[in-house]
Amino acid sequence: MLNCLFIPASWFYVALLWLLLCFSCKNPSGKKEGAVLRYNQPGGITSLDPAFAKDQANTWAVNQLYNGLVQLNDSLQIMPCLAKNWNISPDGLTYTFTLRNDVYFHDHEIFEGGKGPKLTAADVAYSLGRLIDKEVASPGAWLFNGKVEEKQPFTALNDTVFQLRLKQPFHPMLNILSMQYCYVVPQKIVQHYGKEFRNHPVGTGPFRFKTWRENEALILTANRHYFETDAQNTPLPYIDGIKITFTENKRTAFLQFLNGNLDFISGIDATYKDDVLTPDGQLQPALNGKVLLLRSPQLITEYLGFLLGTSGNPALQNKKVRQAIGYGIDRPQLIRYLRNNIGTPASQGFIPKGMPAFNPQTPGFTYQPEKARRLLKEAGFEGGKGLPPITLEITPAYQDLCTAIQKQLSEVGIAVTLELNPPSLLREKTAKGDAAFFRASWIADYADAESFLAVLYGNNPAPPNYTRFNNPQYNQRYQAALAQSNPQERHLIYQQSDQILMEEAPVIPLFYDEVLRFTHPNIENLGINPLNLLNCKQVKIK
Incomplete structure (x- = not known):
């Protein structure tokens, strides 16, 4: 590890002073700004290299420093970013992207003259190639392994045209390319720093790296040469910087927020949820006017899973017993009394609310105790008589x-x-395969229902197919969806697949989660979305 990782405190506080001086500035929109958006990351950040953007802490920071070929808006629609347009070959195997010609990397002393060079298609090919380089050992390698061509999967046809080639059609690919793993880095800087690129990040994003004192604070400053503008052609970002702190105690961090030392808090901890939310999930009256609550469906399904096959519990191999469990759970009661109405009862299938393919009409499991008793009787266990012991494997957080x-x-x-x-x-x-009945969560990797339905695809090992579910009809529908280029038709196939899951019941969905963000009234355009991405380029501070 390079010594420059451990920045002397004097330099660190100089950086803080620099940010504080920005408070008196005006941003390009002409609005008075507080200059620096402040938030806390209790789990810490392990890397600022996109190839290691494996969790929320890393992806939030990476999302400010870099860009990908495409990006998602808060409605999860795919939008241009580094690529201004693209086309997909009729056979679904070749993706060709035309890049913008006004994108530059952040200035850095390693570059000639200290000026960031213009981004080219070769940078894109290098960045995506890093993900599948075994020496890099990126946790994002699975995104392309087995999907792209073995030879020359990523090609720069010229400076502004990049091409990606697949082995077989995989139409969620654009969603994959929107992930932070796929953000573009400069080869010259990466090769100079090697593994220490993690704390010497250089990208094309709306913010630049300034200072990182690990476990204390990370400071980013505005990239005033950023290529994106708002609808009025005003340069982005509006604010001058971002300060991220690393207070581990979530209650302490929330008190810092209430005292005005943080600008927003994401999520809510059990230690203070009743102080903040009513049982119905609304802000406590004392906070009205002082705190704003933003809510969005989150692409997480909490569920109960069954191990199917000869290794599983014999009673749970009976579909009617599994269905009886599904109908015997009162989800609205659980959410109201244990979660302050955070989340939505999972009564429409495994695909969560907020996913583009979610269908509110999909028949799933609702609380029907009489139906549960009838199914149990039909399975040969009337009133539970003769039912073998059933053990549910859980973790303390869900006790x-x-x-x-x-x-x-x-x-x-x-x-x-x-x-x-x-x-x-x-x-x-x-x-x-040692857990016959277990509680689990599945979180979307990208905004396509394939990310969920792959969990039950019969040809997939564990992970992700912890149930070992292997249904020929479901497998056929899954494969058909991957080959379908029309999004509406693909969503219809996804919904048909979800109906098969609800009939066969290898999993029992419990609830779809929710994103909560608490912010102060002077923070504008923070936004919220089902993937819980943080995008600060349009944030304003009044």
Whole structure:
């Protein structure tokens, strides 16, 4: 690790002073600005290299520093970014992108004359090639492994035209290219710093790297040569910088927010949720006018999964028993009393609310205790008599939720024992096939329902197919969706696949999660979206 990672405190506070001096400035929109957007990242950041943007903490920072070929708006629509247009060959195998010619990397002393060079298609080819380079060992390699051609999958046809070639059609590819893993980096800087590029980031994004004192603060400053503008042709970003702190205690961070030392908080912790939200999920009256609450569906499905096949619990191989469990759970009650109405009952399938392919008419599981009892009887276990022991594998964070589910299921004749596991152990059990019945979450990697339906695709190992579900009709629908170029037709196939899942019940969806952001009234254009991405380029501070 290079010594420059550990920045002397004197230099760090000089950087802070520099940002504070910006408070008196005006941004290009002409509005008075507070200059610096401040937020806390309790889990810390491990890398500012897009190739290692593996979690929310890293992706939020990376999203400010770099750009990809395409980007998503808050409605999850694919929009141009570094690429101004693109076309897909009729066979779905070749993607050709035409790049903007006004994009420059951030200035850096390593570049000739200290000036950032113009981005070219060769930079794109290099950046995507890094993801599948075994020496880089990027956790994002799976995005392209097995999907792109073995030889020359990424090609710069000239300075402004880039081409990507697939082995077989995979129409979620544009969504994959919007992910932070796929953001573009300068080869010269990466090769100069090697692994230490993680803390010497240089991109094309709306903000530039200034200072990172690990576990204390990260400071980014506005890139005043950024290529994007707003609808009135005003240069972006509006603000002068971003300050990210790393207070581990979430309650302490929330108090800092209430005291005006942070500009927004993402999510809510159990230690203070009742102080902030009413049981119905609204802001406590004392906070009205002082705090704004932003909400959005989040692409997360919380569910119960069953191990299918000879290794699973014999009783749970019976579809009617699995369905009885699905109908024996009162989801609205769980969300209201345990989650302050954060989330939506998962009554429409495995595809979560907020996903473009979500269909509110998909028949899923609702609370029907009499139907649950009838299904149990039809399975040969009337009133639960003769039903073999059922153990639900859980983690401590979900003990309250699963205890409530245990009680609800007992009322329809299904006795369930809970077994607590550390998260790492439960992941190991599900991967090895040692968990016959388990609670899990699935989080979208990208804004296409394939990201969820792949979890139950029969040809996939564990992970992601922890249930070992292998249904020929479902597998055929999954493959048909990947080959379908028309988005509406593909969504229809996804919805048909989801209906198969609800009939066969390898999983029992519990609820779709929700993004919550708390902000002050003087923060504008923070935005919110189902992928919980943070985009600061249009933020204004009044």
